[in-house]
Amino acid sequence: MRATRFLLGSALLVAVPWIVAAALPGQQRYVLHVLIFTTLYGALALSYDLVVGHVGSLSLAHPAFFGLGAYTLALLATEARWPFAAGIALAAVVALAVGVPMFRLTEHSFAMGTLGFAIVTQVVATNWVDFTHGPLCVTGIPKPQVGALRIATLPAFYWMGLATLGLVALLYRGLTTFRLGRAFHAVRDNETLAAAASIDPLKYRMLAFVIGGGVAGGVGALYVSYVGVLCPGELTVSLSVNLLVMVFLGGVGSLRGVLVGAAAFTALPEILRMAPTWRMVIYGLLLLVIVIRAPDGLEGLMRRGRWRGRRPSSSGA
Amino acid sequence: MSDLVEQLVHGLTLGSLYAMVATGLALMFGVVRLINFAHGEFYMLGGYAFWYAYAELGLPYPVAGLAAVAAMAVFGLAYERAVIRTILARTWHVQLIATLATSITLTNLAILAFGTQPKEVPTRLSAAILDLGGVRMAWQRVLVLVAAVAIFAALEWFVAHAKLGKAMRAMSQNREACAVVGVDVQQVALATFGISAGLAAAAATLVSPLFSIFPDVGALLTLKAFAAVIVGGFGYVRGAIAAAFLIGIAESLAAGYLSYAYKDAIAFVVMVAVLLVRPQGLFGRRIGI
Numbered sequence: 393m394r395a396t397r398f399l400l401g402s403a404l405l406v407a408v409p410w411i412v413a414a415a416l417p418g419q420q421r422y423v424l425h426v427l428i429f430t431t432l433y434g435a436l437a438l439s440y441d442l443v444v445g446h447v448g449s450l451s452l453a454h455p456a457f458f459g460l461g462a463y464t465l466a467l468l469a470t471e472a473r474w475p476f477a478a479g480i481a482l483a484a485v486v487a488l489a490v491g492v493p494m495f496r497l498t499e500h501s502f503a504m505g506t507l508g509f510a511i512v513t514q515v516v517a518t519n520w521v522d523f524t525h526g527p528l529c530v531t532g533i534p535k536p537q538v539g540a541l542r543i544a545t546l547p548a549f550y551w552m553g554l555a556t557l558g559l560v561a562l563l564y565r566g567l568t569t570f571r572l573g574r575a576f577h578a579v580r581d582n583e584t585l586a587a588a589a590s591i592d593p594l595k596y597r598m599l600a601f602v603i604g605g606g607v608a609g610g611v612g613a614l615y616v617s618y619v620g621v622l623c624p625g626e627l628t629v630s631l632s633v634n635l636l637v638m639v640f641l642g643g644v645g646s647l648r649g650v651l652v653g654a655a656a657f658t659a660l661p662e663i664l665r666m667a668p669t670w671r672m673v674i675y676g677l678l679l680l681v682i683v684i685r686a687p688d689g690l691e692g693l694m695r696r697g698r699w700r701g702r703r704p705s706s707s708g709a
Numbered sequence: 710m711s712d713l714v715e716q717l718v719h720g721l722t723l724g725s726l727y728a729m730v731a732t733g734l735a736l737m738f739g740v741v742r743l744i745n746f747a748h749g750e751f752y753m754l755g756g757y758a759f760w761y762a763y764a765e766l767g768l769p770y771p772v773a774g775l776a777a778v779a780a781m782a783v784f785g786l787a788y789e790r791a792v793i794r795t796i797l798a799r800t801w802h803v804q805l806i807a808t809l810a811t812s813i814t815l816t817n818l819a820i821l822a823f824g825t826q827p828k829e830v831p832t833r834l835s836a837a838i839l840d841l842g843g844v845r846m847a848w849q850r851v852l853v854l855v856a857a858v859a860i861f862a863a864l865e866w867f868v869a870h871a872k873l874g875k876a877m878r879a880m881s882q883n884r885e886a887c888a889v890v891g892v893d894v895q896q897v898a899l900a901t902f903g904i905s906a907g908l909a910a911a912a913a914t915l916v917s918p919l920f921s922i923f924p925d926v927g928a929l930l931t932l933k934a935f936a937a938v939i940v941g942g943f944g945y946v947r948g949a950i951a952a953a954f955l956i957g958i959a960e961s962l963a964a965g966y967l968s969y970a971y972k973d974a975i976a977f978v979v980m981v982a983v984l985l986v987r988p989q990g991l992f993g994r995r996i997g998i
Contacts, residue, residue: 450802497984500744501943503805504935505984508977511932519970629928633813636806669820676814683806684795 409547431553434654439607445645448580453506456513459627461609483609643691724957725857729912730934733905739881747812749927755910756922774914785906819924827921835918936980942990
């Protein structure tokens with residue numbers, strides 16, 4: 393039953409470009425564009441939740457890893473052959489290098505240290521004009537090419553985003569269930585107890601941080617290859633805020649919750665059609681209200697509401 | 710040589726600014742164990758309050774400055790009642806995200822209200838130049854330094870001798886014991902937020918004639934002040950003040966002799982360097998403010 397539903401759902405998601413073309417002939421480009429952003433934001437939010445929701449380290453460095461992957465692709469795309477892998481690898485290696493001093497910090501200090509790293513990355517991206525083109529932005533980034541397959545049309549990008557999201561979701565599920573997932577949660581819920589049970593908190597935090605950073609780098613690379621332009625403004629702290637809103641709106645530490653949060657977050661501003669500044673005001677207030685009044689987000693509402701009769705979700709939220 | 714002295718004076722001005730903001734952060738952390746990520750926005754709003762009173766209403770400088778400090782102290786009290794009191798009993802995750810959300814909201818509200826164009830507030834003192842044998846500086850910088858020394862001396866006396874100051878010190882050592890012996894912990898927490906916000910506004914009033922006021926000045930300032938708090942040893946006010954001056958001078962020298970564009974990264978570099986050698990901060994970890 394579950395397998396059938398899963399297959400049906402997947403087929404439906406893959407068929408979306410044709411459905412949109414049939415149902416909304418005039419607006420299919422716009423709708424697909426929003427959906428591509430949704431898949432990429434979903435993948436990014438999952439990689440963020442790996443760090444925030446599962447090992448409980450409130451990192452604000454995610455925009456930096458996203459940006460590292462994005463810049464690696466943007467600057468290598470014309471010369472190197474494996475820019476995607478390079479973007480992921482660089483972001484993961486930098487996450488490792490940043491993690492070593494950062495994990496000496498705890499709680500607030502860790503958040504502040506990672507925020508500092510994100511700000512420094514953006515300062516460098518803005519000021520190292522010779523290398524990153526600074527505020528002039530990197531333009532003319534070529535479309536991705538895998539062997540003979542060139543991804544150029546909107547449906548192709550949608551399938552690429554969907555495949556990425558699927559892979560990241562699989563990775564997320566794999567990492568957060570089984571023995572490894574239990575170790576993550578032990579570290580998150582009680583560090584001292586975990587250490588006493590010979591689960592090294594630093595090792596598991598580091599693992600989640602590096603994998604999360606690497607995935608963010610990969611998503612960053614895909615993002616710029618779709619958008620085609622990369623400016624230092626993409627790396628700002630507001631990206632962290634967006635990710636926090638998605639993760640907390642949906643439900644921390646839950647695959648379904650984070651995906652619902654990412655979808656709601658990407659769709660909401662498109663529906664409301666408001667100015668970016670007002671959007672940030674509303675996100676700020678929304679985040680404040682959610683975190684105070686409903687810390688388990690939409691996932692909590694879903695669990696308490698329609699799914700009441702079932703056994704509790706196995707995602708370990 | 711005179712160039713170096715001028716850079717040092719600039720560093721001391723920056724240090725005074727960071728120290729006043731960092732002191733507020735350290736006081737809040739000491740009394741209620743909470744990091745207020747919206748603290749830089751208190752400075753930003755204080756700057757706009759001063760700009761409004763001085764440039765728009767045309768009040769004299771001291772009156773405009775005191776009005777801005779009073780307005781922000783009231784804002785600090787309102788913030789404690791509206792946001793902080795609901796999150797004090799929650800985990801640090803919730804506290805951090807709630808204050809961060811406040812910071813984002815305030816920054817963008819300021820953009821809507823005042824625009825992104827920086828506001829310049831030159832005063833007579835910021836235009837008048839003091840020349841000390843080739844070392845030139847604006848009189849406003851002298852005012853900043855004198856005022857900073859006066860404010861820190863007053864704060865030192867307040868924490869050591871005033872009844873409220875003693876209560877704040879006691880709460881930073883043991884909140885439960887304070888409640889048991891009849892200290893009104895809610896009122897002390899409330900007063901701490903008023904004082905901290907007032908300090909941030911005082912900093913804004915003093916340095917705004919030298920630097921301009923713009924809506925997203927706060928995020929970076931919170932980071933630097935927090936770096937000073939960490940470097941100084943968590944929640945230890947004198948340590949935070951010393952570290953703030955260290956960061957201000959390092960930043961000023963780096964801007965003058967290394968690279969102006971990268972000056973904002975210096976506070977962070979100092980913080981990471983100190984933490985690698987002394988994770989407990991330069992002045993150790995001791996209990997109390």
